[in-house]
Amino acid sequence: MRWIVLLLFVCNLGLLGWFTTAGQERSMVVRPVGDTGSSGSIALVSEADPEQLDAASGKAEAEAVRGTAQISDRGVGGSDTAAASAASLCALVGPFEEAYQGEDVAQRLNALQVSARAQEIAMQGQMRYWVFLAPLSSTREAFRRLRELQSEGIDSYVIPKGSLENGISFGIFSERGRAEGLTQELKSQGVAAQFREEPQTYLEHWVVLGGEDTQLSPEFWQQLQRDYPGIEQRQNLCSEIQGASES
Template sequence: MRWIVLTLLISNVAYFAWELVRGSDYAPAEASASVLPPLKGKALVLLTERLPDTASSAPPPAPVVVVPPTPVHREVDSVKAKKEAMCVSVGPYEAESDGEILVKNLKVEGFTSKVEALELSRDVQYWVLMPPAQSRKEAMAVLRNLQAKRIDSYLVSTGELKNAISLGLFNKEQSAKGVLASVREAGFAAELRQKERIQNEYWVRIPPEQPLENLQKTLETLVVSGGSVKISNASCEMFALTQ
């Protein structure tokens, strides 16, 4: 019985010693496996980081600069804002001089404004006339001869046609040609010219690029109420299109 116990004890001691020896053999292998050998070849370098060789005259590569896109929408918004801008307008005036009076009065009150014309229509009229004479005396002699034959006429005293004699201004070409034929039959060398007639109305425009506080009250004191002239808001683009 004693030999059995001794045999088991010796066997356990021997097994324990064998395990210790086995563990020490495997430890260096695990440690060596965790350390990787260095890689062969050159390290990866970006183009922007690469420097030229010392013997090369080439400059180093420029760094890449990312340019943000141009905000096109800002320009579009600016154009849209201009088209939608509203100008205070006063009118219509039949004569430009009437609008100029309001412009001067507004300037005294500290407001900037200007008179602008809006074209309503463009017509062609037909003018029957005697060409300009060399002198007023000669023109008056022709005028007396025309009136003696009861032909309606009057002397043009100013402008490019000074000393000419007007025989009538007609909207219809056929009517003008009828008068021309009658005057020529009477022995006068009359001629027919076309004259363009442009009908305008005038407005005082007050642009928005200025302080417009108390503008309404100022206009109410300067513009006569109850007449044809009104105070209104109109698109500033409307005036620009007529220029």
């Protein structure tokens, strides 16, 4: 009887050892980290090969760098868009004979949720040609020279201000040929006259809309034309319009 009990005890120990060994083998079957054959497997980091971990870490860093480069490229594209918008066009409506007329139209547009403002804009007119004597050292010297010229029958006057202050003016002409002819005539009389082009500018009253995409409705535009005959719509660089108003 005692041998039978002892035999059963030894058999139980054997079975316990077999089950323990088999469980450990199953728990140690781990798919390598670098295996991409199955996306559903899970690997324990503590059981992975250090070389495989280094390779996986390098791949992750490369992906992160590529993602950052893509974000940077999008940022550069945004700066290009900002540069393009800086050179955008502004829509203009006008000109108006009086400043209050432009202000009235701007208020009407603002009431319709259209961004608009009345503004004086410097317009370039016909080129002029100024015949003159270069500025002298002082106002006193300029008037002394003026008396000499007038005594010789030369029509002239002292320039009171500007870049030619204390110079002598002989006239401003709309035709280049007349300016050149007078200059040569004065030089033949011993006067060191010269001439230069002077762009003629003048101010006009316009309404500046918020941007190039702003469009007036046909009904509103027709009403404006009835109220202010002769007005028109134009487009110009916004930066140039601002520069004209600031100058």
